[in-house]
C-alpha cells in the first residue's frame with residue numbers, strides 16, 4: 001500500500017500506459033481544443049451583447065457571431081468525442097496491461113501464498129475492481145487536465161479586463177477552500193475504512209456461497225446469514241458515517257467555491273454606477289464568470305473518483321509487491337535422477353515455525369509415506385516438495401540440485417500433485433484431463449481415462465468427453481472428480497507423484513476404483529503419499545513419522561513397529577478401528 005502513495009495516480013497510469021502514451025497525449029490535446037472551443041463562444045456572446053447595447057443594426061454582424069458560435073460548438077463536441085474515444089481505447093489497453101501483470105505476478109508468487117488468499121478476492125481485484133477504474137481513467141485524464149486549464153484561461157482574461165473586479169469575484173474561493181479542507185480531514189481514514197468493509201462484505205459473500213453445502217448440512221444458515229448481513233450492515237454504516245462526516249463541509253464547499261457570480265454582481269453594480277467599468281466589460285465579466293463554474297465542478301467531481309482510483313491502485317500495487325519464488329530462467333546444473341532430499345529444512349506460516357529442521361531422503365522409484373498426528377506438518381512437507389513455498393532455512397534438493405536453482409516450469413514438469421480437492425475447471429472433461437499434458441492427443445486422454453477407470457462413467461455423461469465439468473467439477477460426484485484428476489496426473493506422466501490420500505470418498509466401490517487408478521498412476525514412479533489410513537501404506541519402502549514438525553522416526557513398517565512408540569500406537573488404533581468397521 002505504501003509504495004502506491006509515493007506515486008501519483010497519473011505517474012502510475014503512465015507507467016502502465018506504455019505504447020498507449022501517445023493516445024493519451026493526443027486525447028489531452030483534443031480535449032484541450034474542445035474546451036477552448038467551448039469557451040470562445042463567451043466572447044462572441046459578449047460581442048453580440050455589445051452590438052445590441054451599441055445599437056448595431058447590421059444583420060450580417062449577428063449572423064457571423066452566431067456562425068462562429070455554432071462552429072465552436074461543433075468543434076467542442078467533435079473533439080470531445082475524439083478525445084474520449086482515444087482515452088477509452090488507451091485505458092482499455094492500460095487495464096489489459098494491469099491484468100496481464102497481475103496474472104503474471106500470481107504465476108510468480110509461491111503457489112501456497114496464492115492459495116492462501118481467497119480466490120474470490122483476487123478475482124474481485126483483477127476483474128471487478130480494475131474494471132471499475134475504467135470510466136474514471138478514461139475521463140479523468142483528458143477532462144481533468146482540460147477542465148483545469150479552462151478556469152485558468154478565463155481568469156487570465158478576466159484579470160486583463162478588470163483585475164479588481166476579478167479579485168472581488170474570487171472572495172468566496174478561500175472560504176470554500178477552508179470548508180473543502182475540513183471535508184478532507186479524516187477522509188483518507190474513512191475512505192480506507194469503506195474499502196476494508198467492502199472487501200470484508202465481498203469475502204463473506206464468497207465464503208457464504210462457497211460454503212453453502214456445509215452451512216445447510218450443519219444448520220448454520222441462520223448464523224452464516226447473520227454474519228453476511230452484519231458485514232453488509234457494517235459496509236453500509238461506514239458509508240453513512242463517511243457521508244455524515246463530510247456532508248456539511250462538502251455542501252458548504254460546493255456552494256461557495258463556484259459562487260463567483262454572487263460576489264461579483266453587487267460589485268459590478270457599484271463599479272458601473274461609479275463609472276469604473278463600462279457596460280460591455282461588466283457584461284463580459286459576468287458571462288466569463290459563468291464559464292468558470294462548470295469546469296470547476298467537473299474537476300471537483302473527479303477529485304472524489306481520483307481518490308477511489310488511488311485506493312484500487314494501492315490494492316493492485318500490494319499484489320504486485322508480494323514476494324515471488326526466485327528461480328533461474330535456465331538450468332545451470334542438470335539433476336541426476338529423481339531423488340529428493342531435505343537438509344535441515346525449517347518452515348513457518350507467517351511467523352510461526354511449523355517444521356523444525358527436517359532431514360529426509362526420498363529415493364528414486366521408491367514408495368514413501370508421511371504419517372503422523374493431525375497438524376504435525378505432513379501436508380506442509382508435501383507442499384514444500386511441490387514448491388508451493390521455499391523453506392525459510394535449509395535446502396531441498398532434486399537429483400542433487402537445489403530446487404531453487406531449477407526453473408519453476410522445468411521442476412513442475414516432474415511433480416504430479418493429487419490432492420483430495422483437485423480443482424476441475426469449467427471446461428469439458430476432455431480439456432480437464434488434457435491439462436496434465438496440453439500436447440496430448442484426444443486418444444492419449446481417452447487412454448489415461450480408461451487406465452483410471454473414468455472412461456465408462458464419462459461415456460455415460462450427456463455429451464461424453466465434451467461434457468462441461470462444471471464450476472470446480474460440481475457436475476460430477478466426488479469420486480468421479482477424483483478419478484478425473486488422477487487421469488490428469490497420469491497424463492502428465494511426472495516421475496514424482498505426491499498423493500494426499502483421499503478420505504472423503506470412502507464408500508467401498510469408489511475406494512476400490514480410486515485405489516486401482518492410483519496403482520496405475522504410480523507404477524514406476526517415486527511416490528510420496530500423505531497417509532491417513534495406515535493399511536494403505538504398510539508395504540511402503542519408507543514411512544516417515546512426522547510429529548510436531550519433526551521427523552520422529554523412519555523406516556519400513558516392521559522397523560517402525562519396533563522402534564517408534566508413536567507409530568505403534570497409531571497402527572494399533574488403526575487396527576482397532578478396522579476391527580470395529582468389520583464388526
Ligand SMILES: Nc1ncnc2c1ncn2[C@@H]1O[C@H](COP(=O)(O)OP(=O)(O)OP(=O)(O)O)[C@@H](O)[C@H]1O
Nearest residue numbers: 116349350354372373374375376377378379380381
Ligand atoms: N496456510 C496455513 N497458514 C497458517 N498455518 C498453517 C497453514 N497450513 C497449515 N498450517 C499449520 O501448520 C501446521 C502443520 O499443518 P499441516 O497441514 O502440514 O499438517 P498435517 O500433518 O498435514 O495435518 P492433517 O493431517 O490434519 O492434514 C498446523 O499447525 C497447521 O495449523
